[in-house]
Amino acid sequence: MSVPFYVSPEQLMRDRADFARKGIAKGRSAIALQYADGILFVAENRSPALHKVAEIYDRMAFAAVGRYNEFENLRIAGVRLADMRGYSYDRRDVTGRALANAYAQTLGAIFSSGGEKPLEVEILVAEIGNNTAQDQIYRLTYDGSIADVRGYAVMGGPAEQVADYIGEHYAEGISLAGALRLAVDALGHDGTEVRQLEPDQLEVAVLDRTRSQMRKFKRISEETLARILSESRPESSPTTDAGTHTEPAAESVNGGNYESGDATPDSSTDAADDAPVAPPVEDDTPVAPPEDPDTSNPL
């Protein structure tokens, strides 16, 4: 006796969304944060080769969480689209909006087509303008919905918890060092107990509008990261953090107690000498999957 097999469209979409959401929550978080001179990206990623954050074009970057093969494919498509537009029109005609739209259509079409598995990814397309107000961050989810984000965005893993932590301490016009400290602390506040993340567990990059080159994207090396973090470490406890993050008043864009990365040369070399460049932990897995299948991580 066969009963006609029927699944309501609502149920079908819900199942697909649940499927994608579960896949995305398995990994670790990635953060994009606007600071005074650009946009900072911090992702927890033990692999030095498989990136979650990447350059798309002069003023545009891409960040993603979820399945590596899926978002890597989207990243490549984005670079191809941007380079082709830039080549056939002009470099200035490559916009984050156009790319975000193309991604949204692609994700949406795949999500609602019956034949394809929804992509288990969440991506950010970020573009810097001439000042903070002109910066654009688009956040795209597995179903193709798109949101225009201001200030900061967190995706993947326990994203809400991390976002809450940033929300409590974030102030507009934060310095690079301050933003970095905040992002790293926030990534550590993703579970019931607070973790202290080391530079070799992090992937950090910036879109820096003060960079003289046309291409504003820059990765921050492990050594530089270690130096910046060790300089701000004494104040890394959550309570003092809160004080210093909120201190920079609206009128001082670079202000605050945190010096940005370009501290005085002599002090920086001193710091670099005794900076605890974190020892490589478990380097026996050279090509670690970016989504660390760490079972201790609460979903």
Add this chain to the structure above:
Amino acid sequence: MTFDASGRLPEAFLVPGGSSFMDFLAGHAPDLLPGRRSLGSADFSADVPHGTTIVAATFPGGVVMAGDRRATMGNIIAQRDIEKVFPADEYSAVAFAGSAGFGIEMVRLFQVELEHYEKLEGTTLSLDGKANRLSALIRGNLAMAMQGLAVVPLFAGYDEDIKGGRIFSYDATGGRYEEHHFHSVGSGSLFARGALKKLYREDLSATECATVAVQSLIDAADDDSATGGPDMLRRIFPVIGVVTADGYQRLPEDEVASIVDSVWAARHERPDGPASSLT
């Protein structure tokens, strides 16, 4: 260039494949590639602007590339302030002589090719790899080269492995030749090379090397009507690019001006330029 009507990224964009932008264009939008257009059988060489002389010379730790500013169309000066020396990427420079339209297009495509590879692979090509990509690009232009629209580039860059500058020259069929110490291409190249031979030494500084380049361009302009000398009235001077471990840098206008002014002043005394010793 085709886009899916739904706004979705076309299939070709999502296909995993090579890291070459040229190969991607060849598959997806071949009309954007130079060298794919049919021109009939006419000879266009006198009807379109041509760029003229380029020189390059290495110095310890880098390489200097310089080009005059003239484009000619037959006996006409098509443009007196054209730029023919460009950064190819952060650690290399490319310049062209020959058909200006195709030359500029080729440089643009070459720049995107290198940047595209860098973004997709997360690492830069070796200097030889870059030189070979340029070869492939010129070879695609062969049909037009045969009709008088040849582009002859000169490529130079900083090689991380040897910690110094290297120069590559090309012919119209895409042949790639490594040059040592210095080289010149374009209509005035023979005269420029004569000057380079007499003035070049291996221990020059970057500024001295740029001065040698300016001397050789002035000598080329002296004997080749298609090469433009420094335009002292309009203050239009050669474009000089310097590539070192710090990357590509275009020599600032005032530095070029001071080099040109001192060379020019000396030429008032001796119009043929400095005399080199006999032995």
